[in-house]
Amino acid sequence: MGEQKTVWDNPAEIIRHLQPEHPVMVFAPTVLQDRARQFIAGFPGLVTYAVKSNPEEAVIQNLVSAGIRGFDVASPFEIDLIGRLAPGAARHYHNPVRSKAEIAHGIAAGIRAWSVDSASELDKLLAQVPTQVEGEGVEISPRFKLPVLGAVYDFGSKFGASPEYAAEMLQRVAARGYVPSLTFHPGTQCVDPGAWESYIRVAGEICQMAGIAVRRLNVGGGFPSYRVQGVEPDLQAIFDKIAETTAETFGENAPQLVCEPGRGICADAFALVARIKAVRDGANVFLNDGVYGGLAELPIIGNIDRVQVLTPEGRPRPGERSGRVIFGPTCDSVDRLPGELNLPDDIAEGDYVVFQGAGAYSTVTNTRFNGFGQLAHATVMALE
Numbered sequence: 001m002g003e004q005k006t007v008w009d010n011p012a013e014i015i016r017h018l019q020p021e022h023p024v025m026v027f028a029p030t031v032l033q034d035r036a037r038q039f040i041a042g043f044p045g046l047v048t049y050a051v052k053s054n055p056e057e058a059v060i061q062n063l064v065s066a067g068i069r070g071f072d073v074a075s076p077f078e079i080d081l082i083g084r085l086a087p088g089a090a091r092h093y094h095n096p097v098r099s100k101a102e103i104a105h106g107i108a109a110g111i112r113a114w115s116v117d118s119a120s121e122l123d124k125l126l127a128q129v130p131t132q133v134e135g136e137g138v139e140i141s142p143r144f145k146l147p148v149l150g151a152v153y154d155f156g157s158k159f160g161a162s163p164e165y166a167a168e169m170l171q172r173v174a175a176r177g178y179v180p181s182l183t184f185h186p187g188t189q190c191v192d193p194g195a196w197e198s199y200i201r202v203a204g205e206i207c208q209m210a211g212i213a214v215r216r217l218n219v220g221g222g223f224p225s226y227r228v229q230g231v232e233p234d235l236q237a238i239f240d241k242i243a244e245t246t247a248e249t250f251g252e253n254a255p256q257l258v259c260e261p262g263r264g265i266c267a268d269a270f271a272l273v274a275r276i277k278a279v280r281d282g283a284n285v286f287l288n289d290g291v292y293g294g295l296a297e298l299p300i301i302g303n304i305d306r307v308q309v310l311t312p313e314g315r316p317r318p319g320e321r322s323g324r325v326i327f328g329p330t331c332d333s334v335d336r337l338p339g340e341l342n343l344p345d346d347i348a349e350g351d352y353v354v355f356q357g358a359g360a361y362s363t364v365t366n367t368r369f370n371g372f373g374q375l376a377h378a379t380v381m382a383l384e
């Protein structure tokens, strides 16, 4: 699609003009910038972007334009990417498990904020990481966890220490001369503000147990995107709950707040345009993209039902909607969307299904399994 228009009006215009045979990931930079500004204005602290959710260069550049000045990075690749695209921005190396070579890479890149969730990984940091970089203290944040609350996906099963263990690590961090902070991640697509409330209260208990006042409290990512019709996330309600609980828990000496949203910032700025390859015997729908491509997340966290079905002329199909089983293009039987998706009765082979809110954990997890996954990219003014 390279020689075509550089900015289209919307997905319908792309479909009408190109009738693309391969899936297209459609990006609306204005939507991304608006969302970033909403976080910056509404969140009571520093907003850092979790690069892993969508590391496209255009995403990073638009976030920098919108005023994002910090990034949550998880690997040497992401450290270098942000060093190149956003020089001077804060980089928080918040993958709590790293090889010695990865730690050395972070040190050479000038990383000043690290997280950790185990004594053995903390030993590795203490042995290698300086306490100061260019005259500023280096921060180490124990990451703690609670049983999963309100999120659709349990990150706590892989990362996070118990509150008692986090308190012990906090004491070691402070004793060794690093800046003591705390971090947690409530789990992705967390629609319940109460999850942050529980975590912040426990952060207060950890500080009391440890006898340490932390400089910063990172409340993680997990901010929801708009995936299901009629359940539009209320980000401001979450921001307000975070501010209120922090004030109640810590009073005058409240730590500075940091958040590290991925999905909440990038997901709703993209739509995935997939083509219907077949409506097999009038029933099951086969798309040219599936769980090995841009829809990798759906079996894990559920269907996106904000979908439009457009004809090859870019016109919406007006039919009554009813449930259909949707398969992806590969020959693997797991290449199927969970449950059923409501699609218009008059859908036909050659139509397009536009999945809204598809920008997180989609371009990055796209594979070339079975020779599919040739994902094209396009930029639009608006997503509908």
Ligand SMILES: *Cc1c(COP(=O)(O)O)cnc(C)c1O
Pocket (backbone or CB within 6 Å): 050, 052, 053, 072, 094, 095, 185, 187, 188, 189, 220, 221, 222, 223, 260, 261, 262, 263, 264, 360
């Ligand atoms: C993945 C991740 C994030 C971003 O999560 P979202 O649910 O996309 O907001 C933030 N922090 C950490 C530590 C992560 O691993």
